Amino acid sequence: MRIITHEQCAGYSHPGHPERPERITSTIKVLRAQSEVSLEWVAPIPAKSEPVLRAHSADHLARLDEAEDFDVDTPFVPQLKDYALASTGAALQALEAARRGETVFSLMRPPGHHATRTRAMGFCYLNNIAIAVLEALALGSKKVAVYDFDVHHGNGTEAILLNKPGAEFFSIHQFPCYPGTGTRNVGNNCYNYPLPPQTPRTQYRQVLSSALEQLQKFKPDLVAVSAGFDAYARDPLAQETLEAEDFYWLGKSLRNLGIPVFSLLEGGYSNDLPELILSYLKGLEGK
Numbered sequence: 485m486r487i488i489t490h491e492q493c494a495g496y497s498h499p500g501h502p503e504r505p506e507r508i509t510s511t512i513k514v515l516r517a518q519s520e521v522s523l524e525w526v527a528p529i530p531a532k533s534e535p536v537l538r539a540h541s542a543d544h545l546a547r548l549d550e551a552e553d554f555d556v557d558t559p560f561v562p563q564l565k566d567y568a569l570a571s572t573g574a575a576l577q578a579l580e581a582a583r584r585g586e587t588v589f590s591l592m593r594p595p596g597h598h599a600t601r602t603r604a605m606g607f608c609y610l611n612n613i614a615i616a617v618l619e620a621l622a623l624g625s626k627k628v629a630v631y632d633f634d635v636h637h638g639n640g641t642e643a644i645l646l647n648k649p650g651a652e653f654f655s656i657h658q659f660p661c662y663p664g665t666g667t668r669n670v671g672n673n674c675y676n677y678p679l680p681p682q683t684p685r686t687q688y689r690q691v692l693s694s695a696l697e698q699l700q701k702f703k704p705d706l707v708a709v710s711a712g713f714d715a716y717a718r719d720p721l722a723q724e725t726l727e728a729e730d731f732y733w734l735g736k737s738l739r740n741l742g743i744p745v746f747s748l749l750e751g752g753y754s755n756d757l758p759e760l761i762l763s764y765l766k767g768l769e770g771k
């Protein structure tokens with residue numbers, strides 16, 4: 485399996501912010517120390533502006549150079565644009581690897597699924613997954629599905645892909661929760677599965693499973709996964725109930741689709757994040 489990452493993405497931080505460098509550095513440590521899944525480490529190549537501008541306005545991309553916070557959650561940091569473009573570049577490399585039939589995971593920050601065409605929010609600056617989906621369609625994929633199992637609604641991905649021919653979006657998330665959207669299906673291609681806080685695990689898994697069944701009906705030739713690990717029972721930012729074996733099950737279920745899949749790290753803020761990611765990778769690898 486290919487892991488796209490570089491410790492450089494741990495080079496920025498903001499005091500007290502849950503989206504912190506250790507999310508990546510501690511995961512790299514755990515993945516390097518294990519031998520169950522054989523990993524090939526690949527460094528990200530920064531994205532060029534052309535694919536980014538399919539999903540975002542030129543003003544938004546230029547705004548990443550302005551030394552001013554977007555909101556309390558989404559601060560400006562020095563070299564922000566470089567960090568954001570590296571994370572997007574990793575997403576595009578993950579897409580390419582999936583198109584070649586490889587199993588791949590992008591272990592990068594910042595995450596992306598809350599960023600809209602014109603707005604950075606929710607720790608996200610560029611919408612890596614939407615950019616990769618639009619690139620896939622430009623490269624000739626006919627049907628690309630997004631499966632977003634982060635505990636927060638992927639509002640930015642939904643807004644960018646809304647009614648986009650060839651794209652479908654499936655998000656399973658806690659509601660009420662940040663960002664307060666995702667209560668119903670929208671347009672002709674965005675399907676939302678809101679779940680109340682403290683939904684029992686078995687029930688949460690049933691909903692993850694039925695979303696996946698819906699996704700299969702679309703018969704995608706490629707699946708892009710917003711892999712957030714914050715529906716975990718002990719995540720500090722949400723109130724759901726999943727355990728490590730549920731992330732293993734998610735990986736295995738996505739593998740069993742028999743369709744090229746690529747996964748990008750979104751959220752996941754507990755200290756157990758490395759083990760949750762490893763469980764997911766084992767599932768993806770069919771271990």
Ligand SMILES: [Zn+2]
Binds near residue numbers: 634712714752
């Ligand atoms: Zn999240």
